[in-house]
Every structure is written in structure tokens, then in C-alpha cells.
Amino acid sequence: QTFLGGNECIWADSAYGFRPWCVMPFKQPSAGGLTCDQKTFNYHLSKVRIHSEHGYGSLKGCFQSLRELQIQIQTQRDLEEANMWMQCCLILHNMIIEIEEK
Secondary structure: OOOOOOOOOEEOOHHHOOOOOEEOOOOOOOOOOOOHHHHHHHHHHHHHHHHHHHHHHHHHHHOHHHHOOOOOOOOHHHHHHHHHHHHHHHHHHHHHHHHHHO
16 A cells, blocks of 8 residues: 555655665765766755755654654554644644744
């Protein structure tokens, strides 16, 4: 069972290992080095991942419930509940920013 559409993927680091739905950086080969294109790809992938991780870190800093959120996503319902929880935190986060700007 998959939670991703046909053209969707997850950007991850090399700890995930090869999966058809997972985009990971190129690893340094044992002999030789990465090509210029591979280095460029790794650089851009890293920038996207870092921004994403900073965003989650910021939300976890604001919402204690996210630090303790340990949901094993095994069903569509589990995925929907985790997404709903994140959406609620994002909505509250944006509301707080809006209120503080006034």
C-alpha cells in the first residue's frame, strides 16, 4: 500500500536506503568522485531538506505536542490523523504570526 501518488516522492538522506519513492543524494563512489552534475544535485537536495527540517524544528519549538508525537503510520487513517495534527499546528502558527504583527 502506498500513500504517494504516481508522480510523488519523498526527499530524504542516504539513511533511508534505496526506495523507488525516495529521492536521495548521490553517494561518493569508492573509486573516483562524484560528477559535477551529481554534486550540484546533492547541493540543491540538501538545501531543500535543510529548509524543511528547520520548518519542522521551528514548529516543534512552538508546539510541545509535536515533540511527543510518535505515530506509526501504517494505515490511511494514521496518515490522515498525522496530517490533520500538523495542519492544526500550522494554522495556529500562522494565526499567532498574524496576531503578533498587529
